[in-house]
Amino acid sequence: MNVATPFPQITQAHPAGIPSAEQILELLPRPVLVVGSDGLVTYANTASMTSLAAVVGSEMHDLFPGCALNLATMTGAPSSLLVSRDSENFDAAIAALGAGQFLIDLRPSLHAQCADKPSGLDELTGLTKRNALLAYLSSALCTGPASSVAVHCLDLDRFKMINDTLGHAVGDLLLKKVADRLTAACHKDDIVARIGGDEFVVLQRHVEEEGAAETLASRIVDLIGRTYVIHGHTVNIGVSVGVAIGTNAVQARDLLRNGDLALYEAKKAGRGRYSMFKNGMDALLFARREMEIDLRRALALKQFKLNYQPFINVTSNRVDGFEALLRWEHPVKGNIPPLSFISLAEENGLIVKIGEWVMRTACVEAMSWPGEMIVAVNVSPLQFKADTLLDTVATALKRSGLPAHRLEIEITEGALLDDTDNVIQTLNSLRELGVKISMDDFGTGYSSLSYLQKFPFNKIKIDRSFVASDDADSEAILRSIAGLGASLGMAITAEGVETAEQLSRIRGERCTHVQGYLTGRPMGMDQIPAFLAQNDVE
């Protein structure tokens, strides 16, 4: 073995029968290295050759890729964690030998190893796996300044769709190409890991320079979002990235969690972009998580109930029916308005279950109303996507015995935005059941007239904002929507009518129905008989 820096002690003569220090080192079953301050190995014992493939001239950052080594500061520390190319963990004790040389004694790290051993590298992509990533990250955080480390948490957008439509073989090749592109975008000291089906994490080093993490994140978004060609298919996906930069206070797991929080923000902001972790994101997310847990329980614990707001036929001055409005009576937080939980329920899919409950309950409760009183039920765009809506409605009608023509389903334009053909098909099937369909909140979204042409709605509900303001523009809009609806044979409801003055204005504008505080506030089931009795007298 070529020892570049000889040790005077080692070459000293020894009494016969006692092995030399050099012999002992060579027989020692664990790796021992001597390394210059430039990171070049100047001595490697036999064990380090067998377990690390280290030879004189090897570079430390090749032997322990991704481990930022600062030999001078690590000297004398109890031990530092180093991870080898084979993802083996070592507790390294470092001693200064003088003249810019360091002795590194490597003991296989026992506890971390059992967790790590079965993992190794990701079979498909050859990238680091989760456990090894955590080890790298821990060692990076404790060996260098924490602020020089950033994690980028990635989630591929639309990957599942590609997998489902083009098959797993293409999906797998795509993941390999993504892995290649990530590796190409990163510095060789950085670690790219695959921690789940289409989830990746990049551990970036040397982010001391202002904006270095942002630069890499935006590079990743650009590069991964570029078109792929696989087996003659053109494949387009995107990636959302959450970035968190290390601080002295955080542990590896916390840093990854921060990256995940930022990733969540990036996805919420529309995907195909990156977002940096900021303090406070955790509090926000914690509140959302809590609400999500409560929301999941709410159905089982019967915390939801329905209120009903009447809508009045302006010609007959009679109540035609009630719109069912969802209320959540939280045992601790009191009444939570739908605005604060519907978007969360839509995000996590709970809206489908909640929507089913609303449909069932509204139909049952409406059965107790006199005459031909209609119940109007709101349906979220996500319920259309879930593909169970038709079934839900049919079952609710059958179980309650409510005649179909007494049920009115309210949809918003949002439902028609994507996948319009399928939605129209569902609407047609609902109509065949005999259910009425109305367009809610008209005037707030795209208000595309083509929607009105695509489906013969029974009713258009004009958004309250056009009723509330009495300026000439709102009035003109109200008048023309009402006129348009009338000529298409649709009923028109003016929403949010609060004053007698507004009501008289509406009467002049061909609206057929009004709904608002003036003609009746939302009320509990038990108040309906009294309300109807009083209304009859008037």
Added chain:
Amino acid sequence: MASGMYRLVYYSRNHIAHNEATFGSHVEEILEKSRINNQRDEITGALLFNAGCFAQVLEGPLDKVEAAFERIQQDERHGDVSLLALDPIDRRSFPNWAMGFIGTSDIHAKRFAGIGLSSGFDPSRLSGDEIHALLRDLAIEEEAA
């Protein structure tokens, strides 16, 4: 993987500094590398530079074309790569060109003038077929010249 012959056409935005010297040397580098790699991979085609854009036709065995395109996608010297066409072909349009470059010589300048190059010819307005046809015609002229 059994691999039929395919033609791939794309255009992209040039990210190289507009300074002539840098640009020239980058293009030289790209072409030199392309010719070596493409010869090895049995890929032929042509590259056009103009108005801040690249347009390129690659033809050859599908797996090789895909691999070359993947390398090209990762290249920081351009961006906004739009894939215009990827179709099976019976024979090559550029059988003799490991990677022809079109964009500087007189004959091309004239040719481009004809399609409004001077007013800012923009490959992004052309379809894959049009770019392919344009590059093929230019290549034929070049060979004849």
